[in-house]
Amino acid sequence: MKKIILIVVMLLVAHTTSVMAQTDTDVVNFTAILQDVLNLSVTAGQSQTADFDEPAEYNLGIDAVGTTTITVESTANWDVTINAADFSDGGGNIIPIENLGVWCEATGTHLIGTEVDCNYTSLAAALGITAVDQTILDDLGGNGGDASDNAFNLNWTMGTMQGSMNTNSIFEQVSDGTIGALGTYTTTVNLTLTAHP
Amino acid sequence: MFIKNSRSVITFFMIVILCHGSLYAQEGVMETHVSATLESVLILNIDPDIEVEFGLVEVGDNIYQITKHPDDVHFSVESTGNWNLSISATDNYFRSLDDSTYKVPIDFVGYFIENKGTNWDNGLFSDIANRTKDTILSLSPVKTTVLINGNKNNIGSSDQNAFVLRWKINFDDEFIKMDEFVNLKIKEGYYKANFYLTLAETKY
Numbered sequence: 364m365k366k367i368i369l370i371v372v373m374l375l376v377a378h379t380t381s382v383m384a385q386t387d388t389d390v391v392n393f394t395a396i397l398q399d400v401l402n403l404s405v406t407a408g409q410s411q412t413a414d415f416d417e418p419a420e421y422n423l424g425i426d427a428v429g430t431t432t433i434t435v436e437s438t439a440n441w442d443v444t445i446n447a448a449d450f451s452d453g454g455g456n457i458i459p460i461e462n463l464g465v466w467c468e469a470t471g472t473h474l475i476g477t478e479v480d481c482n483y484t485s486l487a488a489a490l491g492i493t494a495v496d497q498t499i500l501d502d503l504g505g506n507g508g509d510a511s512d513n514a515f516n517l518n519w520t521m522g523t524m525q526g527s528m529n530t531n532s533i534f535e536q537v538s539d540g541t542i543g544a545l546g547t548y549t550t551t552v553n554l555t556l557t558a559h560p
Numbered sequence: 561m562f563i564k565n566s567r568s569v570i571t572f573f574m575i576v577i578l579c580h581g582s583l584y585a586q587e588g589v590m591e592t593h594v595s596a597t598l599e600s601v602l603i604l605n606i607d608p609d610i611e612v613e614f615g616l617v618e619v620g621d622n623i624y625q626i627t628k629h630p631d632d633v634h635f636s637v638e639s640t641g642n643w644n645l646s647i648s649a650t651d652n653y654f655r656s657l658d659d660s661t662y663k664v665p666i667d668f669v670g671y672f673i674e675n676k677g678t679n680w681d682n683g684l685f686s687d688i689a690n691r692t693k694d695t696i697l698s699l700s701p702v703k704t705t706v707l708i709n710g711n712k713n714n715i716g717s718s719d720q721n722a723f724v725l726r727w728k729i730n731f732d733d734e735f736i737k738m739d740e741f742v743n744l745k746i747k748e749g750y751y752k753a754n755f756y757l758t759l760a761e762t763k764y
Contacts, residue, residue, distance in 0.1 A: 405590045416599040418638040422717050431592050450596055458596060521596060537598070537640055538679075538715040545598040545640055552592040 402436040403443065403556035404510070413521040421534040424462075424522030426486055434471070435513035439558040440502035446555075447492050450548035458548050459541065461529040464489030464520040467499060471514035478506045479513070489520050491528035492552065502559055602643065604759040605718055606635035612654070612669060612699070612727060613752040628750065630669060630727035636677070636718035637759060642709035646758040647671070647725075649701045654751035662747045667698035669753075670730045673706060677722035679714050686710045687720075696728050699755065709762055725757075 408431035415421055435441060450458035466489045467481040475481045480503035483490040490499060522533040536542045615628030637643060649666045656662035672692035679687035691706045714721060
């Protein structure tokens with residue numbers, strides 16, 4: 364009897380030991396998918412107005428029409444292009460779009476000349492808008508980032524004949540009939556953000 | 561998440577999709593709306609204190625010499641529409657600076673306008689029709705239109721519409737008028753008169 368009890372005890376001990384010695388492996392797999400983010404936001408100044416009511420404005424243009432502020436959020440490097448149709452009064456008269464100019468300032472942590480490329484950083488170097496897309500902001504040293512990285516001012520000017528803008532004054536264009544009538548003209552400027560592959 | 565018994569492999573797939581940006585990826589274009597208003601401008605640039613003044617002395621019996629010729633008047637027009645310009649004297653006479661009872665008829669002085677701008681003043685088929693281009697008009701209290709727009713229009717800036725109003729003593733070199741001059745029995749001295757330049761927009 365003692366032998367039987369001893370054997371049972373030994374079996375129990377052995378079983379317990381074997382249970383404690385086993386391990387179980389559970390696996391938790393995480394898959395994080397980082398998809399492309401590409402977001403252009405106009406944060407202020409979406410509508411701009413230029414009022415020509417003095418000879419000096421007809422002769423020399425309006426240096427500072429206003430400022431549109433934009434931000435770019437992008438996981439990839441990116442560029443922004445710009446285009447617009449001619450101003451129209453809705454009655455068949457137009458103001459050539461090259462009379463509208465724009466120049467850039469960086470207000471985020473990404474700087475023009477470091478991360479971002481822009482050839483139009485002063486009034487004197489203003490980009491004359493055309494109906495065909497022109498690149499206004501581009502990648503230079505890696506410009507992917509969030510809105511705090513990529514914040515910019517687009518400063519509008521009109522009739523100033525700067526940079527690649529129309530070289531004739533508004534007065535000359537009214538005089539030679541290019542601009543057929545006085546009144547209010549409108550256009551829509553398109554800003555296109557594109558991620559680089 | 562689910563858990564099998566102790567021998568099975570528990571697979572837990574947790575997919576974190578950072579995809580909120582992808583919603584915007586299709587909207588790469590933003591718009592800015594720009595309007596430009598061209599308002600009417602019609603401005604005459606001229607010294608407001610300008611006068612017509614001349615001086616003369618009697619150097620002999622009924623023989624006079626002009627000692628002061630009226631100054632030229634520079635002016636310009638800035639206009640977004642076609643325009644015309646008229647001249648008129650404010651009085652029928654020049655009056656002596658020393659004694660206003662001494663007076664000389666206003667047509668004692670004539671004028672013509674010389675174009676200095678880039679708008680062409682060669683008649684109705686050019687930018688400006690200048691009535692004084694080939695003639696001298698006598699100053700008169702009656703408003704006289706001297707510059708009007710031609711077929712090519714005279715819209716423009718002060719660079720395009722720049723002029724000099726030049727005066728000419730009508731009795732200087734015309735023998736017949738010299739007789740009239742003598743008959744006027746003018747006292748020597750300085751005389752002046754004021755005049756208006758009237759700028760108006762034309763509707764054609």
